[in-house]
Amino acid sequence: xxxxxxxxxxxxxxxxxxxxxxxxxxxxxxxxxxxxxxxxxxxxxxxxxxxxxxxxxxxxxxxxxxxxxxxxxxxxxxxxxxxxxxxxxxxxxxxxxxxxxxxxxxxxxxxxxxxxxxxxxxxxxxxxxxxxxxxxxxxxxxxxxxxxxxxxxxxxxxxxxxxxxxxxxxxxxxxxxxxxxxxxxxxxxxxxxxxxxxxxxxxxxxxxxxxxxxxxxxxxxxxxxxxxxxxxxxxxxxxxxxxxxxxxxxxxxxxxxxxxxxxxxxxxxxxxxxxxxxxxxxxxxxxxxxxxxxxxxxxxxxxxxxxxxxxxxxxxxxxxxxxxxxxxxxxxxxxxxxxxxxxxxxxxxxxxxxxxxxxxxxxxxxxxxxxxxxxxxxxxxxxxxxxxxxxxxxxxxxxxxxxxxxxxxxxxxxxxxxxxxxxxxxxxxxxxxxxxxxxxxxxxxxxxxxxxxxxxxxxxxxxxxxxxxxxxxxxxxxxxxxxxxxxxxxxxxxxxxxxxxxxxxxxxxxxxxxxxxxxxxxxxxxxxxxxxxxxxxxxxxxxxxxxxxxxxxxxxxxxxxxxxxxxxxxxxxxxxxxxxxxxxxxxxxxxxxxxxxxxxxxxxxxxxxxxxxxxxxxxxxxxxxxxxxxxxxxxxxxxxxxxxxxxxxxxxxxxxxxxxxxxxxxxxxxxxxxxxxxxxxxxxxxxxxxxxxxxxxxxxxxxxxxxxxxxxxxxxxxxxxxxxxxxxxxxxxxxxxxxxxxxxxxxxxxxxxxxxxxxxxxxxxxxxxxxxxxxxxxxxxxxxxxxxxxxxxx
Amino acid sequence: xxxxxxxxxxxxxxxxxxxxxxxxxxxxxxxxxxxxxxxxxxxxxxxxxxxxxxxxxxxxxxxxxxxxxxxxxxxxxxxxxxxxxxxxxxxxxxxxxxxxxxxxxxxxxxxxxxxxxxxxxxxxxxxxxxxxxxxxxxxxxxxxxxxxxxxxxxxxxxxxxxxxxxx
Numbered sequence: 001x002x003x004x005x006x007x008x009x010x011x012x013x014x015x016x017x018x019x020x021x022x023x024x025x026x027x028x029x030x031x032x033x034x035x036x037x038x039x040x041x042x043x044x045x046x047x048x049x050x051x052x053x054x055x056x057x058x059x060x061x062x063x064x065x066x067x068x069x070x071x072x073x074x075x076x077x078x079x080x081x082x083x084x085x086x087x088x089x090x091x092x093x094x095x096x097x098x099x100x101x102x103x104x105x106x107x108x109x110x111x112x113x114x115x116x117x118x119x120x121x122x123x124x125x126x127x128x129x130x131x132x133x134x135x136x137x138x139x140x141x142x143x144x145x146x147x148x149x150x151x152x153x154x155x156x157x158x159x160x161x162x163x164x165x166x167x168x169x170x171x172x173x174x175x176x177x178x179x180x181x182x183x184x185x186x187x188x189x190x191x192x193x194x195x196x197x198x199x200x201x202x203x204x205x206x207x208x209x210x211x212x213x214x215x216x217x218x219x220x221x222x223x224x225x226x227x228x229x230x231x232x233x234x235x236x237x238x239x240x241x242x243x244x245x246x247x248x249x250x251x252x253x254x255x256x257x258x259x260x261x262x263x264x265x266x267x268x269x270x271x272x273x274x275x276x277x278x279x280x281x282x283x284x285x286x287x288x289x290x291x292x293x294x295x296x297x298x299x300x301x302x303x304x305x306x307x308x309x310x311x312x313x314x315x316x317x318x319x320x321x322x323x324x325x326x327x328x329x330x331x332x333x334x335x336x337x338x339x340x341x342x343x344x345x346x347x348x349x350x351x352x353x354x355x356x357x358x359x360x361x362x363x364x365x366x367x368x369x370x371x372x373x374x375x376x377x378x379x380x381x382x383x384x385x386x387x388x389x390x391x392x393x394x395x396x397x398x399x400x401x402x403x404x405x406x407x408x409x410x411x412x413x414x415x416x417x418x419x420x421x422x423x424x425x426x427x428x429x430x431x432x433x434x435x436x437x438x439x440x441x442x443x444x445x446x447x448x449x450x451x452x453x454x455x456x457x458x459x460x461x462x463x464x465x466x467x468x469x470x471x472x473x474x475x476x477x478x479x480x481x482x483x484x485x486x487x488x489x490x491x492x493x494x495x496x497x498x499x500x501x502x503x504x505x506x507x508x509x510x511x512x513x514x515x516x517x518x519x520x521x522x523x524x525x526x527x528x529x530x531x532x533x534x535x536x537x538x539x540x541x542x543x544x545x546x547x548x549x550x551x552x553x554x555x556x557x558x559x560x561x562x563x564x565x566x567x568x569x570x571x572x573x574x575x576x577x578x579x580x581x582x583x584x585x586x587x588x589x590x591x592x593x594x595x596x597x598x599x600x601x602x603x604x605x606x607x608x609x610x611x612x613x614x615x616x617x618x619x620x621x622x623x624x625x626x627x628x629x630x631x632x633x634x635x636x637x638x639x640x641x642x643x644x645x646x647x648x649x650x651x652x653x654x655x656x657x658x659x660x661x662x663x664x665x666x667x668x669x670x671x672x673x674x675x676x677x678x679x680x681x682x683x684x685x686x687x688x689x690x691x692x693x694x695x696x697x698x699x700x701x702x703x704x705x706x707x708x709x710x711x712x713x714x715x716x717x718x719x720x721x722x723x724x725x726x727x728x729x730x731x732x733x734x735x736x737x738x739x740x741x742x743x744x745x746x747x748x749x750x751x752x753x754x755x756x757x758x759x760x761x762x763x764x765x766x767x768x769x770x771x772x773x774x775x776x777x778x779x780x781x782x783x784x785x786x787x788x789x790x791x792x793x794x
Numbered sequence: 795x796x797x798x799x800x801x802x803x804x805x806x807x808x809x810x811x812x813x814x815x816x817x818x819x820x821x822x823x824x825x826x827x828x829x830x831x832x833x834x835x836x837x838x839x840x841x842x843x844x845x846x847x848x849x850x851x852x853x854x855x856x857x858x859x860x861x862x863x864x865x866x867x868x869x870x871x872x873x874x875x876x877x878x879x880x881x882x883x884x885x886x887x888x889x890x891x892x893x894x895x896x897x898x899x900x901x902x903x904x905x906x907x908x909x910x911x912x913x914x915x916x917x918x919x920x921x922x923x924x925x926x927x928x929x930x931x932x933x934x935x936x937x938x939x940x941x942x943x944x945x946x947x948x949x950x951x952x953x954x955x956x957x958x959x960x961x
Contacts, residue, residue: 013961019887022895023879025829025869029896032828125812203833203841203896203931255831255896256931288834510894510932676959680890680937687934711838711929719925719935724918 009523013676035281042127046109049143049704066126073104096168110328113293143704178356181317185308197300204255210271227547254509298372300325327368341376347417385754435644459763470555470639490560496613505545506557526592551743563631643667656782670742685748693756803871840928850907869899885945893932
């Protein structure tokens with residue numbers, strides 16, 4: 001065995017193992033895969049937001065060149081609907097409305113992009129050409145796109161069996177206690193805001209290839225998924241009625257997810273089912289417009305909030321009423337996002353004694369909405385951190401000071417919030433102080449004055465946040481309506497010569513698991529990084545897994561690996577004890593060496609691995625050969641990263657153009673395994689948050705047409721739109737998982753949007769603006785500035 | 795169907811294509827060079843950038859037939875035969891300038907052309923402006939900008955080896 005390099009373990013900024021193949025064009029994304037005798041699917045989609053399908057005529061299309069088959073919803077009477085994974089209950093205890101979501105539309109289409117028919121042909125272009133020859137007779141119906149319009153009296157019903165369009169009317173907290181607290185308040189801040197609808201836009205469009213082997217009855221699905229086992233479970237058990245042992249799901253290299261590739265999509269079921277019908281592989285790849293029209297969108301909340309304060313600026317009570325857009329059908333985790341991933345975070349980093357939140361989830365004629373990077377926590381954080389700034393302004397208390405007065409103190413952990421969560425650790429004052437120092441907060445007014453001399457409006461904004469990730473304790477989420485467990489699975493397979501293959505149920509689509517997870521093995525077992533490989537994304541190779549989302553891979557998946565490594569080490573010590581004729585209690589293990597305590601008797605990792613597989617001198621009566629262990633780890637709690645984001649902007653008054661000139665993030669993500677990767681995750685998340693705050697918005701017109709359905713119309717952040725992002729970490733360890741890790745995948749997108757908008761509002765404070773809805777476009781700001789000039793002139 | 799003959803990564807290929815076939819389709823579907831990616835349908839994202847006769851081109855914006863007789867280099871053709879990486883590839887790895895890897899081939903090909911067109915070197919601002927045709931959703935561009943800044947020093951001969959990223 002090689003000598004272990006100490007810099008490859010926990011805490012080392014190891015360069016990524018996966019990079020060489022991505023940099024050489026050797027990645028294997030789903031669309032890069034081609035199966036022998038493959039056909040191509042093109043999906044004909046509804047151009048209307050709401051219509052009855054009076055008839056579909058595909059006689060002409062059927063005889064077009066290369067067409068193999070055409071299917072519509074009528075061909076799939078035995079298939080189940082696409083299921084929702086989380087059942088929410090109404091205030092009165094009744095279950096949410098859960099209308100059928102057919103794989104291909106039956107009778108009605110409910111959003112622009114709803115799948116109507118699939119053409120399978122010898123080539124992609126032939127399939128597309130034939131789809132254009134299909135004539136669908138639509139009776140167009142009135143449509144509704146916004147949540148407020150959808151619950152207005154007389155609004156069209158998206159689903160005939162859900163009159164009024166309310167999926168659920170849910171609440172959390174004690175309304176009576178809350179009302180009493182408001183009655184005793186010296187000041188109440190009322191504040192309404194919108195959390196703008198976003199399109200995740202992973203750079204790799206979704207794709208899926210279905211394959212069927214008629215000699216074995218086995219189906220294989222290659223798909224752009226963050227969680228292949230979950231897809232196998234949902235699609236196999238609920239939609240196609242295929243048993244797990246006859247269905248393999250492979251999620252190969254995946255080009256970004258951000259949540260949008262968690263969910264089970266109709267196209268996965270279509271290609272898998274169709275492969276069985278035509279007995280050939282069927283490949284589908286979305287083009288970008290199709291991605292805009294069918295990938296689950298994110299956010300889309302309309303909220304009214306009230307914050308009660310005492311005379312000293314202490315928060316007494318918070319009351320929140322939110323309308324959350326579900327889109328036309330319930331996507332996999334849609335229902336959990338505005339409830340248990342949102343309202344439970346409304347205590348934030350503050351000691352607010354009572355929080356009462358009411359959430360109505362609403363059906364509309366739009367693409368389904370589901371988790372997008374942060375999923376509910378960005379919405380909660382944006383609301384709270386804007387509200388706190390407004391409260392600071394309207395009470396005359398400095399915005400940093402009002403936060404300090406209300407912080408949960410570092411010695412109050414574990415801290416039970418009034419909205420169900422128990423935070424295990426954190427130090428919000430420490431991250432705040434670090435952030436203020438790093439951002440030069442104290443010297444800001446000089447920079448503002450200097451900018452003003454140049455004719456620019458400069459502002460600074462702060463956000464102090466906590467989030468809940470590392471999802472999730474199965475019993476807890478089960479009691480809240482989750483229909484699955486949320487543990488994770490890890491297998492540590494030690495080979496006879498001591499190298500290691502790890503099978504993990506998590507999935508890497510940019511996070512760098514092949515490096516970070518390998519570092520855990522190097523750190524614990526002392527095996528050099530080059531001799532550790534991480535395998536993920538294939539149900540045929542990995543025992544089970546729940547996938548990657550909610551910043552869970554390290555906290556839950558890494559912890560499963562630690563448990564499996566503990567089993568490995570326990571067994572290896574028994575083998576070592578046998579070889580060294582010592583009692584197992586006396587055998588110590590430290591990074592690759594087994595030693596009889598207090599002696600110079602040692603055995604190397606390689607010797608023990610070889611002995612496990614060549615058990616000639618072996619305690620065969622007591623111990624099985626081999627060194628290969630699997631563990632399931634169910635977390636005891638969520639993890640609670642938190643921190644402080646500070647944004648500094650300059651506005652060009654003539655144009656309303658905002659430039660982010662500095663961005664400082666100080667995050668507590670628990671123990672850091674690879675600082676380089678953590679920094680990259682935070683930078684990427686922050687920039688998505690800046691995109692939400694300044695650039696991005698999915699806009700529907702009143703007829704339900706998505707107006708921003710291409711990169712020409714939806715403003716993705718480009719390099720010149722973004723600042724350098726300064727990242728620092730301050731660690732308090734997670735107290736309930738063996739690694740002490742919390743998670744870093746979403747903090748950037750959670751903490752940053754309110755920091756940006758707080759900065760923009762601060763820059764415009766001379767114009768008396770209270771709030772600007774995201775995205776803070778030049779047009780909105782120009783109007784504020786010019787209305788302000790008019791006011792000044794009057 | 796018409797024929798196109800072109801040299802890709804040093805190997806000459808002749809293929810029959812439809813008139814409407816894009817260069818990126820020829821590369822991915824016919825030649826199976828799947829390192830060049832397709833991320834959009836409006837020539838906005840730059841995931842498909844390759845070099846045609848030495849200059850960066852979005853391979854979704856030209857027809858395969860327009861590349862007749864051209865020398866094309868894709869991401870697969872950048873490294874030397876012994877596997878030694880191009881300085882830009884090395885810099886992307888050293889500076890953690892990629893996460894999911896999907897935009898990376900186009901980003902690297904664009905970056906190389908950008909550096910070649912600026913022999914006097916680029917500032918951070920110029921690099922950011924130069925990347926206007928390439929979208930990345932993962933990194934926030936911070937490390938891509940740093941990688942290009944480091945790679946240009948090697949490509950222009952101002953440094954013999956890539957400056958290591960700060961720890």
